[in-house]
Structure formats: structure tokens, C-alpha cells
Amino acid sequence: MKRIVLHIDMNAFFASVEQQANPTLKGKPVIVGTGIGLRGVVSTSSYEARPYGVKSGIPLREALKLCPHAILVPVDPSKYEFVSKKIMNIFFKYTPLVEVFSVDEAYLDVTGSLRLFSSVDNIITKIKEDIKREFGVTCSVGMGPNKLLAKLASSLDKPDGFARIMEEDVPHLSAKLEVSELCGIGPGLTKSLGKFNITTMKDLAECDVEILADRYGIIGRKLHLMGLGKDPSPVLPYFHYEDAKSMGHSITFGEDISDLMKIKRILLWLSERVGRRLRKVKMRGKKVTIGIRYSDFTTISKGRSILQYINDGYQIYKCGLEIMRSFLEPERDVRLVAVSVSRLVKGIYEPDLFEDFEKRERLLSAVDKINDRFGEFTVKRALLLGKHIRKIIFNPLRPVK
Amino acid sequence: MLEEINEKIACEILFKQGKATPRYLLWKKRWYKIEKVLLRWEERKGRELLRHFSVTDGCNTFHIVFYPESLTWKLLGIDKCD
Structure with missing residues (x-):
């Protein structure tokens, strides 16, 4: 029996969800922006904004020059994540073989579902109807004998389309x-x-x-x-997913920064976030990489392997600081800082012979418990206290007037 | 465009088939009848799972949120139709 793979791609997902949440945005050019102020980038734009040349990834300032009457909406990850999960659950009604490719894309192997749902067309129609009715979002569906051709097909008819590419x-x-x-x-x-x-x-x-x-x-x-149009890779459902190979966070500042103290605080904040994510999935890493983007968009990234597997934000910070000091040019303004940890392993327990490992582990565990209960950074290092750091980090994207 | 409000409100809820659906909201001494829930989503803040709703009275769009630990509602934003 020939395989039948579907690739489902939500059309302008973030913008469509925003239009569903606020119908006054429907039919209007909407730009969902990420980052701080106008220094961020376009995450997604609605189809009404695209004829003006607004594309994902371009700076917001440039996007608003291209389409001055566009409505700028701040990105709301929890909203999209929730809707995405609900949409993925719809797919599971039709096949257990669902590979979540990204927040708005998935592959479905429906080869074994045809007996239940009579035809592929029937499955596609039902999926499209379910998503549209529940969330007001349209999707493009591509069908093929493998993931490569299905993905290619879904890009042929957008938005709200369906196309198939078979081997012939x-x-x-x-x-x-x-x-x-x-x-x-x-x-x-x-x-x-x-x-x-x-x-x-x-x-x-x-x-x-x-x-x-x-x-x-x-x-x-x-x-x-x-x-040749061949792709033997299977549609991998979530229970077959490989563990992450690296984890990282980055931030683009509201204004360029050259003050080393401020950069250090941001580095600590990012490192703590990475450490917390690692501990949540019981992983540790052996390589720390730091990325710096200067105001002229020159980007430098350097990594260093360390002796021990770590998941403590402060240890990541200490290592990251050494790396950063080796290449940071103090007189230049910094636009973005990124921290990532790679060479990850799960569940390894490697006591440090020269430090009080147990005490640090107990402290981290206690801090994690408090933050689990009352929210991130309820308990934090003193370096992260103060209005100043909040201004740099927590300033949300403000609507443009 | 949603105007930021961030004020406590009162809400009347219908619990049906495992779903909580806001029916009326009281803001600034005025009751608004909710005609439709446009979107609902959840957001985890520490241990608390906040329930967000985007609702309309047929004219205005409201973004409201329920805090289960304190059993309170907040109006986060409004898009007025007038």
C-alpha cells in the first residue's frame, strides 16, 4: 500500500489567531511583532499586509515603512501555544501518526486511516472544517507519498488550499x-x-x-x-521524539547597550532561564555558547566546552562571562545577547569533588519549587533586582501610535 | 486596537459540559451581555493556570482573564466599537 502523507500548514497563524481574538482586525493588515518597541522583527503578518512586502523576519521599522497603515500587535506566545496544541489534538482524531513540525505545521501519515474515513479528501475537508470552526484559522494542505513532496505541495496553493504531488x-x-x-x-x-x-x-x-x-x-x-522526490523518513509522532540537542535564549534590547554591567545582568538573566529549562527536563550540558550582535548587525558567536555537565544558571553565567570577555569589544554598542548550552545529556549526576555540590543542588531544587509555585524569577539572584533590569528585559512591545 | 485596561471586574459564568463560559461582565457599574466567546486560551504563571477569554457583546471586544487562586476576574483590554 502506498504511503499517504499530509503536510498541514496554518496560514499566517499568529495573525489569524489575533484576528480571531479581535474581529476588528479581520480584513486589515496585521503585523505580529516580536522584540522590544520598533526594534523587534515581524513574527507573522496577515495576508492583507503581504502585498506590501511585509515578510516574517524583517525589522518592524521597515515593515511599517512598507505598510504604514498596518496594525501592530505584540506577540502572545501563550495564546498561540494553546491554540496550536488544540489544533494538533484535532489531527489526532484522524491518525495517531502526527509529527509536530513547528507551532503551526504538522505532518500526518493517514495511510492507515483511509478505511475509517473513506478517502483522503474526506479527512482533509473534515480537518479544515474543524480548525476553521473552532479557531477561525485556515490552513493549506499538501498531500504526497512522503514528507518532502507533501511539504512542497502545501506551498503550492495558499491560503486555504489543497494540492497534491505524487511520484509520477x-x-x-x-x-x-x-x-x-x-x-x-x-x-x-x-x-x-x-x-x-x-x-x-x-x-x-x-x-x-x-x-x-x-x-x-x-x-x-x-x-x-x-x-528524485524521495524521502524515506517516517512521520514521527511525539512519543518518538529525540531529546533536544541544545537549549538557548536570546534578547534584543530596547536600545543599544555598551554598559558592561548591564550586559552582565542580561547574561545572567538569560543563563538562569536556560538553566531552569534544562532542570525542568532533567538535562545537563557540557558546552556553553555566547552570541553578541553589535548595533551594526555584526554578529559574533563563540562556544567553549567545559569539564562538567551543568544545569545551574549561575555556572552557565560564569562560563558565559569568560567567553564573552574573550571577544566583547567594550566600546561597541550591543544590540542582542544570546546564551545556549549544548552537548546535552539526560539524567547524569556528576558530583563536584571540590565544591559543595549537594548544597547547590538542594538550593536549586528549593528555588525551582518556589518559582514553580509563584512564577518565574519570584526568587532570583540579587544582581537581577531593581527597576533597571526590569526596564531592559520586561518592557513589552508597545503599540505604535 | 485593544486599549489596555487592567481592572478588576465581576463575571457571571455558565458551567456546561465541562466548559466555563462567561455570560455577563460588570465593568464600571455597567453589565455587558456576552454574545460570543471568540477565543479561549490558558497561560501558566507559576502554579496558577490563568484562563483567558476574548469575548464580544456584539459590539465591543473584551479580553478578560480568570485567576483561579483568588477566584477573581480582570478586564485586561477592550476594543470599543464606537
């Missing part, structure tokens, strides 16, 4: 489809492939697999299969 369609499509349209091929790889005159899906298919393997290793073999 690949020879007609592949000459027209650029490699950048394939899921997994980003700008860097597109550029690299372009150097070898591989610009379309057909070029990939016709390129000798050994040459690709020689240039890109194991990825090269995968690329060749992608050129």
Missing part, C-alpha cells in the same frame, strides 16, 4: 522547482550547490550521487534522493 508528477515539476524550495535546503546550501550549477530539483537528481556524497558526505546522498 516529479519529472514534470523537477525542472521548474528550484532547490531552495525543498525543505532542508537553506540559503547556505543553495549557494553552495549553485557553485556546481545545481539550481533545480532536476539538477540534483541528475548529479551523480557519488559526487554529491563526496562533497557533502551523508547529506549528499540525501540530497540526491530529494532530487
Whole structure:
């Protein structure tokens, strides 16, 4: 039996949810912005804003120049996360094989569900109706024999569309489809492939697999299969998910900062957040990476492996501070700071022979319990106290007047 | 555009089939009849699970939130139709 995979992509998800929550926004250009003030970026825009050139990822200031009458709405993660979970639950009514690809995208393997729901068209119609009725959100559905073609198909008919690409369609499509349209091929790889005159899906298919393997290793073999429209990867339901490989947080400031003390406080705040997330999933990491973006958008990122596996925010901070001191240019204004911990393992318990490990663990556990009950940063390090830090960190996106 | 309010309000709720649905809200000594719940979502703040509702009286849109620990309601914002 041939596999039938669906890729479901919510259309302008965050903006659609906002339009559902406030109907006066319907039919209007809406920009959901993330970050602080106008220094943030566009997270999503409604379809009404897109003809003006407003795209995800562009700075808010630029977006408002392109579409001055757009309505700016601050991003509300809890709202989208909740609606996303409810939508994913709708998918589980039709198949247990649901792979959540992102907050607004999922793959469904419906091969085994056809006996229950008679046809794929029937499943798609029901899913679209359920989502529209419950949340007022439309979605584009792509159907294919694998995840690669299903994802490609869903991008063909937007918004609120349905398209299918089967194996027999690949020879007609592949000459027209650029490699950048394939899921997994980003700008860097597109550029690299372009150097070898591989610009379309057909070029990939016709390129000798050994040459690709020689240039890109194991990825090269995968690329060749992608050129042929083949993707053997299964739809992985949540109970098969791999553990995270890294965890991190970043923040773009409301105004550029050059004061080292302020940057240190932000670094601690981010490190504590990373540590808390690690402890929640009982993980520890062995590599700390710090990213700094200066006001001219130059971005520098450096990482360092450490001897012990850690998940204490203060230890992450101490390590991060050493890394940051090694490359931070004090006279330059900083726009963004990022902290991440990688080389993660689960459940490892590695007592430190030279420090009071047990005492620190007990302290962290007590602080976590308090913060679980009363909210994040109810108990925090003294360095994070004061109005000043709140002004930098907690200043929400304000509507533009 | 939602105007920030952040004031305590009173709410009359219908509990039906495992769902709590606000029916009336009292704000500034005036009762508003809720015609429709536009969206509901949850937000975790520490141990407390806040219940957010976006509701309309057919004209205005209200963003209200229920705090289960203190059994209180707040009007976070309003988009007035006039």
C-alpha cells in the first residue's frame, strides 16, 4: 500500500489567531511583532499586509515603512501555544501518526486511516472544517507519498488550499522547482550547490550521487534522493521524539547597550532561564555558547566546552562571562545577547569533588519549587533586582501610535 | 486596537459540559451581555493556570482573564466599537 502523507500548514497563524481574538482586525493588515518597541522583527503578518512586502523576519521599522497603515500587535506566545496544541489534538482524531513540525505545521501519515474515513479528501475537508470552526484559522494542505513532496505541495496553493504531488508528477515539476524550495535546503546550501550549477530539483537528481556524497558526505546522498522526490523518513509522532540537542535564549534590547554591567545582568538573566529549562527536563550540558550582535548587525558567536555537565544558571553565567570577555569589544554598542548550552545529556549526576555540590543542588531544587509555585524569577539572584533590569528585559512591545 | 485596561471586574459564568463560559461582565457599574466567546486560551504563571477569554457583546471586544487562586476576574483590554 502506498504511503499517504499530509503536510498541514496554518496560514499566517499568529495573525489569524489575533484576528480571531479581535474581529476588528479581520480584513486589515496585521503585523505580529516580536522584540522590544520598533526594534523587534515581524513574527507573522496577515495576508492583507503581504502585498506590501511585509515578510516574517524583517525589522518592524521597515515593515511599517512598507505598510504604514498596518496594525501592530505584540506577540502572545501563550495564546498561540494553546491554540496550536488544540489544533494538533484535532489531527489526532484522524491518525495517531502526527509529527509536530513547528507551532503551526504538522505532518500526518493517514495511510492507515483511509478505511475509517473513506478517502483522503474526506479527512482533509473534515480537518479544515474543524480548525476553521473552532479557531477561525485556515490552513493549506499538501498531500504526497512522503514528507518532502507533501511539504512542497502545501506551498503550492495558499491560503486555504489543497494540492497534491505524487511520484509520477516529479519529472514534470523537477525542472521548474528550484532547490531552495525543498525543505532542508537553506540559503547556505543553495549557494553552495549553485557553485556546481545545481539550481533545480532536476539538477540534483541528475548529479551523480557519488559526487554529491563526496562533497557533502551523508547529506549528499540525501540530497540526491530529494532530487528524485524521495524521502524515506517516517512521520514521527511525539512519543518518538529525540531529546533536544541544545537549549538557548536570546534578547534584543530596547536600545543599544555598551554598559558592561548591564550586559552582565542580561547574561545572567538569560543563563538562569536556560538553566531552569534544562532542570525542568532533567538535562545537563557540557558546552556553553555566547552570541553578541553589535548595533551594526555584526554578529559574533563563540562556544567553549567545559569539564562538567551543568544545569545551574549561575555556572552557565560564569562560563558565559569568560567567553564573552574573550571577544566583547567594550566600546561597541550591543544590540542582542544570546546564551545556549549544548552537548546535552539526560539524567547524569556528576558530583563536584571540590565544591559543595549537594548544597547547590538542594538550593536549586528549593528555588525551582518556589518559582514553580509563584512564577518565574519570584526568587532570583540579587544582581537581577531593581527597576533597571526590569526596564531592559520586561518592557513589552508597545503599540505604535 | 485593544486599549489596555487592567481592572478588576465581576463575571457571571455558565458551567456546561465541562466548559466555563462567561455570560455577563460588570465593568464600571455597567453589565455587558456576552454574545460570543471568540477565543479561549490558558497561560501558566507559576502554579496558577490563568484562563483567558476574548469575548464580544456584539459590539465591543473584551479580553478578560480568570485567576483561579483568588477566584477573581480582570478586564485586561477592550476594543470599543464606537
